[in-house]
Amino acid sequence: xxxxxxxxxMRGAGWKDEIVLVGDEVHPPYNRPPLxxxxxxxxxSPDEALNSVLLRQRASAAPLTFRLGERAAACSLxxxxxxxxxxxxxxxxxxxIATGIRPRRLDVPGPTPGRYVVRTLDDSLALRQRLTxxxxxxxxxxxxxxxxxxxxxxxxxxxxxxxxxxNGPMHRALGGTVSAAMRDWFVSRGLQIRTRKVVTEFLxxxxxxxxxxxxxxxxxxxxxxxxxxxxxxxxxxPNTEWLQGNGLDLTDGVLVDKHLRVLGAQxxxxxxxIARYPDQWTDGLPRRVEHWQGAIDTAxxxxxxxxADLTGNQPPAPYSSVPSFWSDVFxxxxxxxxxxxxxxxxxxxxxxLEALDEGVTVAYxxxxxIVGLVTIALPPARLIQLRSHLGQPLSELLAPxxxxxx
Amino acid sequence: MKVWVxxxxxxxxxxxxxxxxxxxxxxxxGVLQYKEDFPDADLExxxxxxxxxxxxxxxxxxxx
Numbered sequence: 269x270x271x272x273x274x275x276x277x278m279r280g281a282g283w284k285d286e287i288v289l290v291g292d293e294v295h296p297p298y299n300r301p302p303l304x305x306x307x308x309x310x311x312x313s314p315d316e317a318l319n320s321v322l323l324r325q326r327a328s329a330a331p332l333t334f335r336l337g338e339r340a341a342a343c344s345l346x347x348x349x350x351x352x353x354x355x356x357x358x359x360x361x362x363x364x365i366a367t368g369i370r371p372r373r374l375d376v377p378g379p380t381p382g383r384y385v386v387r388t389l390d391d392s393l394a395l396r397q398r399l400t401x402x403x404x405x406x407x408x409x410x411x412x413x414x415x416x417x418x419x420x421x422x423x424x425x426x427x428x429x430x431x432x433x434x435n436g437p438m439h440r441a442l443g444g445t446v447s448a449a450m451r452d453w454f455v456s457r458g459l460q461i462r463t464r465k466v467v468t469e470f471l472x473x474x475x476x477x478x479x480x481x482x483x484x485x486x487x488x489x490x491x492x493x494x495x496x497x498x499x500x501x502x503x504x505x506p507n508t509e510w511l512q513g514n515g516l517d518l519t520d521g522v523l524v525d526k527h528l529r530v531l532g533a534q535x536x537x538x539x540x541x542i543a544r545y546p547d548q549w550t551d552g553l554p555r556r557v558e559h560w561q562g563a564i565d566t567a568x569x570x571x572x573x574x575x576a577d578l579t580g581n582q583p584p585a586p587y588s589s590v591p592s593f594w595s596d597v598f599x600x601x602x603x604x605x606x607x608x609x610x611x612x613x614x615x616x617x618x619x620x621l622e623a624l625d626e627g628v629t630v631a632y633x634x635x636x637x638i639v640g641l642v643t644i645a646l647p648p649a650r651l652i653q654l655r656s657h658l659g660q661p662l663s664e665l666l667a668p669x670x671x672x673x674x
Numbered sequence: 675m676k677v678w679v680x681x682x683x684x685x686x687x688x689x690x691x692x693x694x695x696x697x698x699x700x701x702x703x704g705v706l707q708y709k710e711d712f713p714d715a716d717l718e719x720x721x722x723x724x725x726x727x728x729x730x731x732x733x734x735x736x737x738x
Contacts, residue, residue, distance in 0.1 A: 273725060280718070301728060324730045326721060520693070542709065564725045594687065603687075647704025648688030655692070 269323055270540025270563035271273030271366035272297040276329040278364075283578070287332050288358065289351065291672035292339035295389060297323045301560055303392035304416040305596055309424060314393055321389065340367065345514040345533045362574045363513070365522055365530065365538040366567075369504035369558065374408065378470025382482035386413055398497045401425030406485050406495035410437040412595045414501030415454070419597040421499075421656045422458050424596055429460045429493055431467060431485070433502070441593060441604060442642060445614045446630055449621035450602075457598050465489065470498065504558065506542045520544055521556040526586035535577050537570035539563065545587055549607045549639065557591055565589035590658060600625070600645045606658050608632040608640035617665060618646075629654065633662050675736045676710040683731035690723035690732060698723055713738060 275287045291297070306595040307317055325332075335352075342351040343363075348360045371385035384395040399405070399421050407418040408431045415437050422426045430437075436447035437454060439643040455461055466488040473483035484494040516532050517523035521544040523531050528545055530536040538544075540563035546552045569587040576583045594603040609634030619628035624644050632640030638658055643651045657665045677697060689702055690698035697720060698708045712720055724732040 276725075279722075299728075299730060322730075324724060324733070328721075419692055476725050560728065561726055568722075592692075647687060647700065648691075649700035649702070649704045652700065665699070 269297050269299065270368065270567050270671075271364060272323060272325065273564050273567035274364045274366060274537075274539050274571045274574075275332050276326045277568050278575055279326070279329040281572045281575040283571075283575050284416075285361075287329075287359075288335060289313075289332060290340055290352065290358070292337065292353075293388060294337040296334065296336065297325075298389060299323055300387070300581050302516045303389060304386045305420055306414050307389070307392045307419065308396050308399060308420045309384075310396075317393060318389060325590055331573075340356075340510045342510050342512075343514065345511075345516075345530075345536060348535070350510075361535060362572065362578050363533075363536040364574065365536065365542060366387065366540050366563075367507040367510065367542055369506050369541045371500060371502045372505050374500055374502060376467055379472050379480035379482050381479065381498060382473075384468065384495065385500050386417055387504075395497070395499065399424045399426055402427065403497055404484075404495045404580055405429070405497045405499065406493055407499045407501060408485070409433060409501035409503065410435070410461075411440060411501060411503065412438060412593075415450075415597055416498070416595060417499050417501060418459055419454070419457070423598070426497075428458075429495070430454070431465050431487070431493075432461060432463045433466065434464065436463070437461075438595065438602070441595075442602070442607055442630075443608050443611060443614055443632065446608075446642060447620065447645075449624060453624045454597075462487065462493075463490075465491075482485040503547060504541070506556065508542065517544075523554060524570075527567055527573040528587055529573050529583070535574065537574045539566040539570045543570075547591075547607075548586075548588055549591060550610050554557060559591055559593040561592045562589070590655075601643065601648070603646075603648060603651050604640065605651060605655060606632065606638070606640035608642060610634060611639050615662060615666075616648040618650075630655075631662060632666060636662050638662055638665060654671060675717075675734045676702050677708055677712060678710065678733045678735045679706060679708055680731045680733065685729050686733070687728050689726040689728060693723040693726050694719035 339353045340350050341353050369388045403426045405421045405426045405428045407414050412431050418430045420636050437450040439447040468484040468487045470482045471484040472483040508518040521542045522538040524538045524545050528537045541558045544554045544556045573583045613633045615631045627646040628644045630642045688700045
């Protein structure tokens with residue numbers, strides 16, 4: 269998506285020459301958020317599923333040349349060439365790095381069949397086939413993907429256990445206080461949660477010696493959980509291998525400047541999950557942000573920066589978008605703005621964490637300034653109404669007149 | 675060109691109301707309201723709204 273949106277934004281910024289999009293998936297650019305929710309729960313055929321998630325493309329961006337099912341294997345940023353898997357070389361004037369992330373896999377002993385991840389449409393369709401009523405599922409990891417898959421599997425009648433790892437549900441996005449409330453709420457919805465546990469081994473199905481299939485997991489406390497299906501949702505790795513050998517900082521993604529231009533390269537920008545940019549919301553500390561909307565927002569800034577570089581103009585305004593994210597679990601919307609993880613204090617300003625279903629608004633503050641806002645089970649209008657308080661003192665939001673609902 | 679929202683897909687996320695507040699808003703019940711017509715100068719904001727729609731429910735009718 270970040271690649272497609274960058275191409276469209278380059279057209280919007282006036283780029284008239286050829287634009288080629290190289291992608292290793294055979295499908296045209298599609299929308300990933302439904303893959304851990306609606307797609308998993310749907311009865312669609314594979315074609316219908318693809319159609320339901322295809323991204324709308326701007327007609328005004330034509331022509332774009334798609335090289336689908338082809339992977340960038342290497343590149344030379346000095347020669348300005350990309351080498352594809354096939355060995356073919358592509359020369360470029362400007363480069364948009366949008367190779368995103370892939371799921372991290374657990375490096376512990378045991379068989380592979382029966383282990384799933386959810387990143388691509390094909391991942392989601394493969395897992396969907398296994399999520400039938402009564403099936404025992406273990407989900408490892410409790411970020412958005414893990415929580416959404418676990419909730420969807422429960423709604424499909426599966427028997428689901430969630431292995432938390434070092435932090436609670438959605439901890440990185442929502443912080444400890446709200447995460448603890450989410451955990452209680454998940455448990456009330458039928459999810460079994462193993463807190464602070466690590467998987468040390470995938471157990472082998474002994475009843476079928478010819479097919480080494482998983483039969484469950486062993487945890488670090490020795491407990492064995494039976495499972496026919498295991499979902500690994502333990503974070504991601506940026507797809508930077510093809511950029512190696514160019515002297516770039518690839519410590520965690522691709523390091524870029526505030527205009528999203530790759531540091532140490534000419535006429536190259538990075539967008540979406542893979543871009544590690546100085547984030548003004550976290551005191552300029554470079555970081556990667558894996559929010560869906562970040563792909564669109566970074567594409568807009570990066571495309572303009574790249575077109576400016578290519579045409580010898582000054583780059584436009586630095587990247588400054590407000591991080592925005594959401595999740596749907598058990599039919600309940602969790603929606604957030606800003607950087608809750610950067611806060612030092614949390615204030616519930618509406619509702620109660622004991623009763624998430626009735627609607628809750630949480631303000632996250634740092635030095636009494638609001639750096640994040642999260643609503644749970646409230647209409648999005650609430651967050652939009654409060655949006656202007658980001659970056660403002662908490663005291664202004666707490667003034668009685670601000671809290672009347674209209 | 676006219677804006678058209680597929681109500682069967684729209685999930686009332688409200689991101690469009692942030693991107694193009696002159697054309698999209700959420701009413702008191704949290705339901706999307708929008709105008710079909712817009713001034714040419716607003717096309718950029720409408721296209722932004724289309725992009726940020728998490729369920730891709732916004733379309734331009736009469737688009738080339």
